[in-house]
Amino acid sequence: DAKTTQPPSMDCAEGRAANLPCNHSTISGNEYVYWYRQIHSQGPQYIIHGLKNNETNEMASLIITEDRKSSTLILPHATLRDTAVYYCIVRIGTSGATNKLIFGTGTLLAVQP
Amino acid sequence: SAVISQKPSRDICQRGTSLTIQCQVDSQVTMMFWYRQQPGQSLTLIATANQGSEATYESGFVIDKFPISRPNLTFSTLTVSNMSPEDSSIYLCSFKSNEQFFGPGTRLTVL
Numbered sequence: 477d478a479k480t481t482q483p484p485s486m487d488c489a490e491g492r493a494a495n496l497p498c499n500h501s502t503i504s505g506n507e508y509v510y511w512y513r514q515i516h517s518q519g520p521q522y523i524i525h526g527l528k529n530n531e532t533n534e535m536a537s538l539i540i541t542e543d544r545k546s547s548t549l550i551l552p553h554a555t556l557r558d559t560a561v562y563y564c565i566v567r568i569g570t571s572g573a574t575n576k577l578i579f580g581t582g583t584l585l586a587v588q589p
Numbered sequence: 590s591a592v593i594s595q596k597p598s599r600d601i602c603q604r605g606t607s608l609t610i611q612c613q614v615d616s617q618v619t620m621m622f623w624y625r626q627q628p629g630q631s632l633t634l635i636a637t638a639n640q641g642s643e644a645t646y647e648s649g650f651v652i653d654k655f656p657i658s659r660p661n662l663t664f665s666t667l668t669v670s671n672m673s674p675e676d677s678s679i680y681l682c683s684f685k686s687n688e689q690f691f692g693p694g695t696r697l698t699v700l
Contacts, residue, residue: 514632517694518693518694519681519683519691519692519693519694520632520681520691521691522688522689522690525688561631563631576622576634576637577622577634577683577689578634579624579631579632579633579634580631581631582631
């Protein structure tokens with residue numbers, strides 16, 4: 477699986493958009509970009525995933541560059557409860573034998589009041 | 590989405606003993622995973638456990654230290670054997686449905 481690079485930490489003001497970057501320059505054509513987050517003392521929580529098109533759900537938006545070498549997770553209106561470690565992961569496919577999620581070090585997002 | 594639970598939620602154990610962690614999912618799932626999260630670190634995959642077959646361990650993890658059972662499609666156990674303080678971690682089970690979901694974790698402290 478391709479490796480990802482994320483900044484170790486970021487701050488964001490409450491109510492503002494949080495934009496979390498991720499580099500995955502060695503991503504393969506069949507690898508998806510997944511985002512998970514881990515709030516303190518909880519298990520990781522799925523946020524969103526995409527292949528090459530931008531995606532949006534009730535939690536966030538995912539913007540993937542045209543060359544797919546980087547992506548940005550956008551939390552449109554960050555709240556204090558969004559303070560967490562955010563993990564960007566690339567993985568082959570969404571089903572089948574190669575299903576392992578391999579976590580990197582992630583970005584600690586601190587939402588400030 | 591399915592609910593996933595773990596028991597115990599936390600434990601304090603003496604070195605040299607073993608602890609079995611239980612993971613229960615409220616629906617049938619084919620693939621289950623066990624992760625370890627050492628203090629201040631990210632998650633590390635220990636093994637993949639499919640019902641009806643031997644667990645597949647990642648590099649650095651062996652069956653003698655972390656035996657896994659997967660007796661049916663809703664349940665799995667991970668045993669941490671012959672524990673040492675270095676085994677103090679959070680152990681999380683996970684399953685894949687449409688997406689991958691994680692249990693709340695078992696916080697293990699080895700004295």
